[in-house]
Amino acid sequence: MFKGPAVPANQFHDFHPPISPEGLYWVMPVPTEGLTFSQDGTTATLQMTNVPIIDQPRWPAMDAETTPAFMDFKLVFKATSEPVKYEDPLRQFRFEGFKANAQLEATFRVPSIDFTFKTDPLDTSKCDFAVMGTEVNGKYYEARKS
Amino acid sequence: MQFTLDPKPTENTLAYRHHNQRSSDLDRRNLLKLGVAAVVAASLPGRQLQAQSALDTCAPPIPQNHAPSNGGSCPYPIPWLDKNGNHNQSPAPNVELSNIFHFKGKLARCNGFHGMGTDNKGNRFAWGNPTTDYSYMAGEYWAGRQARQGIFTHT
Numbered sequence: 001m002f003k004g005p006a007v008p009a010n011q012f013h014d015f016h017p018p019i020s021p022e023g024l025y026w027v028m029p030v031p032t033e034g035l036t037f038s039q040d041g042t043t044a045t046l047q048m049t050n051v052p053i054i055d056q057p058r059w060p061a062m063d064a065e066t067t068p069a070f071m072d073f074k075l076v077f078k079a080t081s082e083p084v085k086y087e088d089p090l091r092q093f094r095f096e097g098f099k100a101n102a103q104l105e106a107t108f109r110v111p112s113i114d115f116t117f118k119t120d121p122l123d124t125s126k127c128d129f130a131v132m133g134t135e136v137n138g139k140y141y142e143a144r145k146s
Numbered sequence: 147m148q149f150t151l152d153p154k155p156t157e158n159t160l161a162y163r164h165h166n167q168r169s170s171d172l173d174r175r176n177l178l179k180l181g182v183a184a185v186v187a188a189s190l191p192g193r194q195l196q197a198q199s200a201l202d203t204c205a206p207p208i209p210q211n212h213a214p215s216n217g218g219s220c221p222y223p224i225p226w227l228d229k230n231g232n233h234n235q236s237p238a239p240n241v242e243l244s245n246i247f248h249f250k251g252k253l254a255r256c257n258g259f260h261g262m263g264t265d266n267k268g269n270r271f272a273w274g275n276p277t278t279d280y281s282y283m284a285g286e287y288w289a290g291r292q293a294r295q296g297i298f299t300h301t
Contacts, residue, residue, distance in 0.1 A: 001263075002272045016301060021203075023223040025234035027245045030297040035282055044254055046282050046299060053301075060230055073301070075280050077254045086240045091226070093242045095253065102256035104280060119263035119273055128258025128276065129237060138222075138248035139288055 001117060013117070014059045015069055015108045017051075044132060046075040055110050067113070073106035074122060079132045092141040097133010217290040221246040221298065234300075237279050244283055245300045251285010255300070 001013040017028045034048050049072040058064035079098040087094040105122040109115070119125065136142075209215050223233035224247050235241045237257040244253055260274035284297040 002275075005272070019232070020220065020223075022218070022220055023233045024221060025223060025232050025245055025300070027221075027298050027300045030282065030284075030299050032297065034299075035284055035297050044252075044282065046280075048299070051301075071301070073280075075256075075282075077256070084239070086243070088240070088242070091242060093244065095243050097253075100254060100256070102254070102259075102280070104259055104261075114266070116266040117263050117271065117273070118265075119261055125259060125261040125274075127256045127260075129239075130254070130256035131237075131243065132254035134251065134285075135244050135253040135283070136250040137224075137242065137244055137246075140248065140250040140286070 012057055013108070013110075013115075014056050015053055015071060016056065016059075017053050018066070042079040042132075044077045046073075046077075048073060053108075055108075067110055069108060069110045071106060071108050073104060075102065075104045076122065077102050077130060077132045084131055084133070087144075089141075089143040091137075093135065093137035094141060094144075095131070095133055095135045097131050100130040100132040102127045102130035216292070219290050219294060221287045221289055221296070222248060236277050237281070243281070245281070246283055246287050246298060248288035249283060249285065251283060251287075253281065253283050253285075255279060255281035 001015075002010040003012055004010045016026045019025055020027065028051065030046065030048065034046060036045050036047075037043065051071045051073070053069050053071050054066040055069040056064045056066045077100045079100045082099040083097070084099055085094070085096050103122045103125045104127075105119050105125065107116065107118045206215070224235065224242055224245060225233070228234050228236065234245060235243070237243055237255045243255045257279040258274070258276050259278040259280070260272065262270060263273050264270055279300070281300040282297065283299070286293050286295055288294070
């Protein structure tokens with residue numbers, strides 16, 4: 001979140017999950033009911049409420065202090081008909097899917113400072129890049145002969 | 147792995163032989179070296195203790211009641227690091243989009259979110275930046291020496 005133009009100097013909140021002890025970066029588990037797909041599989045909705053996160057305004061400073069916070073969010077992906085495939089045999093991954101549109105609405109709460117922020121409705125948000133599909137990596141990856 | 151001080155250390159045979167052969171070499175020069183080493187060593191314990199206590203948190207737990215030891219059930223991060231030293235790739239074409247290694251399943255990821263919102267005092271603020279990204283990863287991952295099912299999100 002920014003006071004004024006969205007540049008680092010104006011950032012006064014940064015909400016995200018903690019980094020796990022294993023180094024997993026800002027990743028958290030989702031309850032089974034949190035992710036749903038349309039019948040044709042082209043729309044995915046990820047919705048969670050009261051997710052424990054942290055507010056870390058001075059991220060990525062190593063000593064950036066954290067404050068417990070909570071997040072509700074709804075994220076909707078809609079696949080387009082434009083296929084994409086990203087593969088790197090050396091790094092053992094292959095993603096196959098479609099370019100997509102994604103929109104997000106969220107509410108963030110920092111109880112200790114009585115702060116709440118609610119984004120404008122879902123259909124007003126925009127993102128620059130989105131894809132939706134399937135991925136294999138690591139031990140599940142096998143290079144395909146073209 | 148932990149190392150502890152053995153109250154009855156075994157003899158270091160090579161060092162013992164070396165000492166016997168060159169006992170006359172323990173002259174003033176060597177004593178001086180020993181003294182300098184002692185001063186340096188005396189200045190280190192605090193740092194060493196800190197480092198050791200940090201390493202202690204990396205020690206795997208000893209299984210109780212003969213339980214097996216196969217590792218944890220949490221997913222592994224992508225092995226390589228981004229420019230900030232994190233196991234994270236900012237999503238873009240032709241980069242690894244998953245945050246989980248040894249994974250197969252459904253994945254979607256988006257980047258560069260931006261929008262506006264309102265705080266509880268009625269103030270309007272911009273949110274998002276070029277690296278504001280979200281994802282889901284739903285499927286099978288490998289951890290603790292076995293395949294597991296899970297849904298995860300990177301936010």
